[in-house]
Amino acid sequence: MKPVLQQIFRLKREYARLPFFDYLRDDTLPAVERLSFFPCMAPFILSFGDLNRHVLRLEPTDDPYLKMINAHSYEDDHHWPWYLEDFAKLGYDDDRQKPTETLRYLWSDATIQNRLLSHRLAHLIWGAAPAVRLAIIEAIEETGNVLFALTSRLAAEVERETGSELRYCGEFHFLLESGHAMNNDHAELAEIVLEPALRADAHDRVEQVFAWFADWTEELLRYARRERGAEQAQGERVPAAMAG
Numbered sequence: 001m002k003p004v005l006q007q008i009f010r011l012k013r014e015y016a017r018l019p020f021f022d023y024l025r026d027d028t029l030p031a032v033e034r035l036s037f038f039p040c041m042a043p044f045i046l047s048f049g050d051l052n053r054h055v056l057r058l059e060p061t062d063d064p065y066l067k068m069i070n071a072h073s074y075e076d077d078h079h080w081p082w083y084l085e086d087f088a089k090l091g092y093d094d095d096r097q098k099p100t101e102t103l104r105y106l107w108s109d110a111t112i113q114n115r116l117l118s119h120r121l122a123h124l125i126w127g128a129a130p131a132v133r134l135a136i137i138e139a140i141e142e143t144g145n146v147l148f149a150l151t152s153r154l155a156a157e158v159e160r161e162t163g164s165e166l167r168y169c170g171e172f173h174f175l176l177e178s179g180h181a182m183n184n185d186h187a188e189l190a191e192i193v194l195e196p197a198l199r200a201d202a203h204d205r206v207e208q209v210f211a212w213f214a215d216w217t218e219e220l221l222r223y224a225r226r227e228r229g230a231e232q233a234q235g236e237r238v239p240a241a242m243a244g
Contacts, residue, residue: 001131001134001135001189001190001191001192001193001194001199001202002190003199003203004135004194004199004202004203004206005135005138005186005189005190007203007206007207008135008138008139008142008206009142011139011142011206011207011210012142012143012145012146012210014210015142015143015146015210015213015214016146018214018217018218019217019218019221020037020217020218020220020221020224021146021147021150021217023221023224023225024150024151024154025150029228031154031155031157031158031161032090032158033228034154034224035090035151035154035155035158035169036223036224036227036228037220037221037223037224037227038086038087038090038092038169039087039092039223040110040111040114040219040220040223040224041083041114041220042083042087042106042111042114043106043111043114043115043118044114044115044117044118044216045079045080045083046080046083047118048076048079048080048118049076049077049078049079049080050118051118051121051122051125052072052073052074052076052077053073053077055121055122055125055126056069056070056072056073056125056133056137057069057070057073057074057077058070063130065130065131065133065134065192066130066133068134069130069133069134069137072137075176079168079173079176082167082168082172082173083168085167085168086155086166086167086168086169089164089166090158090166110219110222110223111219111223112219113212113215113216113218113219114216114219116212117212117213117215117216120208120212121136121140121209121212124136124205124208124209128201128205129198129201131192131194131198131202132194132198132201132202132205134189134192135189135202135205135206136202136205136206136209138186138189138206139205139206139209139210140209140213141177143209143210143213144177145177148169148173148174148177149174151169151170151174152169152170152171152173152174154169155169155170155171156170156171
């Protein structure tokens with residue numbers, strides 16, 4: 001598995017240089033404005049718990065790799081309520097619209113990469129051997145590490161300005177993700193011996209994970225730029241925590 005982990009860290013470095021992450025690093029923009037991509041994430045974030053509960057988790061099992069995967073799935077299957085909590089704190093509950101309009105947006109082309117990402121990952125996982133699934137999970141974790149390392153800084157800025165803690169965007173979530181990172185044991189993963197066919201399969205699937213997440217970031221950036229233009233035309237959004 002060591003060559004696969006090396007590939008993951010190389011792809012992570014490339015992933016961190018994508019334009020979306022440059023946008024999150026742009027200190028000329030207010031933190032709230034850089035978080036304006038947040039509603040676009042909803043389809044993927046809300047389905048991520050299901051991915052852990054119903055795709056990754058296989059119980060009962062005697063397979064040692066599946067046991068590792070199951071333990072990981074219990075760490076990641078309950079984060080979506082924090083997303084909804086931040087959604088409200090960032091003021092998006094104030095956008096009153098009909099349920100049909102919400103559904104129309106969630107299933108529109110504006111969020112197609114978010115919707116497809118869960119399906120694609122499920123397909124990738126279901127077709128993989130347990131050891132290869134571990135590689136897929138590690139790749140997913142490293143994409144999250146890039147995102148939350150940046151949003152945690154933005155959340156800290158929002159908290160300084162408003163006094164309101166963003167748990168999903170912020171350090172609360174980031175520290176949990178960094179702490180459990182496959183039980184924080186890359187050394188254990190590196191010791192897994194993959195026969196050549198499985199190693200080649202892992203390389204291919206890891207490459208695909210980063211490619212799909214790259215498409216995801218492009219969609220988030222398009223949404224953020226569109227929102228920024230709309231808010232500048234109508235007046236800046238005021239987070240719920242700042243209202244009143």
